Amino acid sequence: MSGNEHDWLALKPQEPSPSQCCGSGCKPCIYDVYEKELAQWERAKAKQDKSLLMEKKEQSNNSELNPDTFTAFNISSVEQLTEDTYQYKFELPGNSSLRLSLGQHIVLRGVVNGLEVQRAYTPISRGNAEGYFEVLMKCYEAGLMSQYIKTWKKGDMVFWRGPFGGFPYQPNKETSLEKLPWSYQENTYTGRLSEDLMKTIINSCRRKPFVLICGSSAFNEDMRRYLKAAGIEENSCFVF
Numbered sequence: 001m002s003g004n005e006h007d008w009l010a011l012k013p014q015e016p017s018p019s020q021c022c023g024s025g026c027k028p029c030i031y032d033v034y035e036k037e038l039a040q041w042e043r044a045k046a047k048q049d050k051s052l053l054m055e056k057k058e059q060s061n062n063s064e065l066n067p068d069t070f071t072a073f074n075i076s077s078v079e080q081l082t083e084d085t086y087q088y089k090f091e092l093p094g095n096s097s098l099r100l101s102l103g104q105h106i107v108l109r110g111v112v113n114g115l116e117v118q119r120a121y122t123p124i125s126r127g128n129a130e131g132y133f134e135v136l137m138k139c140y141e142a143g144l145m146s147q148y149i150k151t152w153k154k155g156d157m158v159f160w161r162g163p164f165g166g167f168p169y170q171p172n173k174e175t176s177l178e179k180l181p182w183s184y185q186e187n188t189y190t191g192r193l194s195e196d197l198m199k200t201i202i203n204s205c206r207r208k209p210f211v212l213i214c215g216s217s218a219f220n221e222d223m224r225r226y227l228k229a230a231g232i233e234e235n236s237c238f239v240f
Contacts, residue, residue: 008045013037021118030118033068065098070109070159076132078154085138087124088152090160092131098163100127103212103240106162110148119145120164122214122240165240198226211237 016030028036044052065071073090080086092098098106105122125134139146152158202209211232213223220239227237 011044011050012041017116028068064096065106065160065162067162067164070161072157072159075152075154075156075158078152081136084140085136086149087134087136089132089134090158092133095130097128097130098123098133100163102127103165103214104163105165105214105240106160107164108145109159109161110145112144112147115144117144117148193223193226195226195229198223199230202227202230202232208232208236212240213237214240 013034016034021030040052044050073092075088076091077089078086079088100106100123103122104127105120107118107120110117110119121135121137123133124136125132137149139150209232211223211227213220215223224234224237224239228234
């Protein structure tokens with residue numbers, strides 16, 4: 001292999017591993033980004049012009065959230081809420097805001113034992129919160145990303161990209177959120193949701209609720225099954 005060919009192979013984008021996909025239907029997905037960068041590399045190689053690769057960006061330090069590249073954010077505070085649940089606060093420059101719309105999530109990137117892992121999380125701070133955003137995270141004993149998160153401390157830099165997804169919310173419509181039978185202020189549950197508890201929650205609603213589900217694939221499947229057992233059909237729930 002010639003030296004020139006070796007140089008081009010060193011610049012070729014690496015196909016993502018399954019652990020690098022968070023499975024949340026991001027647009028663009030990390031595989032979309034890979035295909036775009038691979039096409040860019042192929043064009044540059046065909047023309048033998050490495051300057052065409054200068055547009056490629058894997059991460060940024062400009063503190064502006066971007067769906068295509070990972071951006072570094074500083075952890076300004078860490079609060080442990082339960083044995084395995086933590087609330088993290090991340091700095092935004094000046095009075096800037098993530099400006100997330102309803103139901104949008106962002107993707108975290110971490111490296112555990114040399115393996116890159118990506119997972120999706122939904123900030124719990126207000127979408128228009130200025131100068132910061134907060135994320136609530138549950139750590140699992142066998143979770144790859146959890147191993148990375150447990151090492152975080154104040155002042156660490158963490159890489160996020162997004163936003164992605166969203167809930168199709170239309171104000172002033174019959175199915176708008178203002179008209180849903182919210183009861184979270186009176187009944188907030190912590191811990192694992194069981195089928196019996198889900199039935200109790202559904203039966204306590206004054207009218208048939210519209211349910212929003214957000215969690216891991218296993219959690220989402222459990223909730224769908226529990227809701228069906230409680231009499232909630234698929235057209236009465238939305239999975240982020």
